[in-house]
Amino acid sequence: MNAVATLSAFALPVTLATILVLGIVRRVALYESFVEGAKEGFGTSVNLIPHLIAMMVAVSVFRSSGALGLLMGVLHPWLNRLHFPPELLPLALLRPISGSASLALVTDLFKHAGPDSFLGRAASTMQGSTDTTLYVLTVYFGSVGIRNPRYSVKVGLLSDLVSVIASVWAVTWMFGK
Amino acid sequence: MDVIWFGLFMTGIIVAAATGRVEAVTEGVLTGAKDGVLVSFGLISVIAFWLGMMKIAEQAGLVQSLAKLLRPLARWLYPSVPSDHPAMGSLIANMSANILGLGNAATPLGLKAMRELQDLNGNRATASAAMCTLLAMNTASLTVIPATMIGLRMEFHSRAPADIVGSTILATVIATAAAIMLDRFFRRRSMGGKART
Numbered sequence: 001m002n003a004v005a006t007l008s009a010f011a012l013p014v015t016l017a018t019i020l021v022l023g024i025v026r027r028v029a030l031y032e033s034f035v036e037g038a039k040e041g042f043g044t045s046v047n048l049i050p051h052l053i054a055m056m057v058a059v060s061v062f063r064s065s066g067a068l069g070l071l072m073g074v075l076h077p078w079l080n081r082l083h084f085p086p087e088l089l090p091l092a093l094l095r096p097i098s099g100s101a102s103l104a105l106v107t108d109l110f111k112h113a114g115p116d117s118f119l120g121r122a123a124s125t126m127q128g129s130t131d132t133t134l135y136v137l138t139v140y141f142g143s144v145g146i147r148n149p150r151y152s153v154k155v156g157l158l159s160d161l162v163s164v165i166a167s168v169w170a171v172t173w174m175f176g177k
Numbered sequence: 178m179d180v181i182w183f184g185l186f187m188t189g190i191i192v193a194a195a196t197g198r199v200e201a202v203t204e205g206v207l208t209g210a211k212d213g214v215l216v217s218f219g220l221i222s223v224i225a226f227w228l229g230m231m232k233i234a235e236q237a238g239l240v241q242s243l244a245k246l247l248r249p250l251a252r253w254l255y256p257s258v259p260s261d262h263p264a265m266g267s268l269i270a271n272m273s274a275n276i277l278g279l280g281n282a283a284t285p286l287g288l289k290a291m292r293e294l295q296d297l298n299g300n301r302a303t304a305s306a307a308m309c310t311l312l313a314m315n316t317a318s319l320t321v322i323p324a325t326m327i328g329l330r331m332e333f334h335s336r337a338p339a340d341i342v343g344s345t346i347l348a349t350v351i352a353t354a355a356a357i358m359l360d361r362f363f364r365r366r367s368m369g370g371k372a373r374t
Contacts, residue, residue: 116336
């Protein structure tokens, strides 16, 4: 467990140092490349704004109206038996379908439970550890005109399920409930 | 997409009306829109910084360095692709870019791999086994640094924004391993009838 905590603390600094050293050794124009990439990043974030507004509004209405509370009430006894936190179910269901919708749900959980709560950490892990399965399938198969994806939808969604279970398990194991 | 958006929105409005708290809708719309803008603007810092660093990594040839290490793994993952075929190169480059978190670079490389696999597939409308493996790898998406999540946590004043790196790596490794095994399992099962002879 300590090893994983150390991994968390060192992952980012070590990655950054590796990139900088490798860049210097291979004679990359460090500063110039950084600025060029950061400019792209700016565009990426700005493109995110309309998507996030759309999804945050829908999620926010869903919560403030009491609909989320009702859903949780219905699901609670079922999911408790499976030892799965019901608050994470909407995220688990939307993660494979839409990246911006699930990002909006994570934001909502951070706002109400805090990023350092069990729910906040589990949501971070669920969001960060996988990609938007249905989006990837559509883009990749669509690009070459494949109409029969065979078993890949099954494989993608089942591994998302594994990812959800693994996220909840990893956070429980590392930080406790 | 439309269904999800409509569903969340309409259920909210109907529930609010039914429970006699219509004003909750207005409140929800306003705070939601505000949060959307605040979060997007907050994320600019981390996304811009991270993509800046990744540009350096890209130009330093980190993708190619990692590709050398991944070659044996790729041969095992894609037995149906000849190892000197251009598709193998793209498959490895796509995998390397994914592991480094270079999402912007990984997608074009993955699509290039799809075109080359489609040549091997004889331009049919049915996915080949190698394509299914490529998709399994890309939907599970092995991640080393979940940069966006670290940024979002920072914005909500997390005491330790990066402390989820370890749990994310654990979860992503388990999910990718599961994706590879599931892919192998379904591939074998689908070949059951014809290819065993």
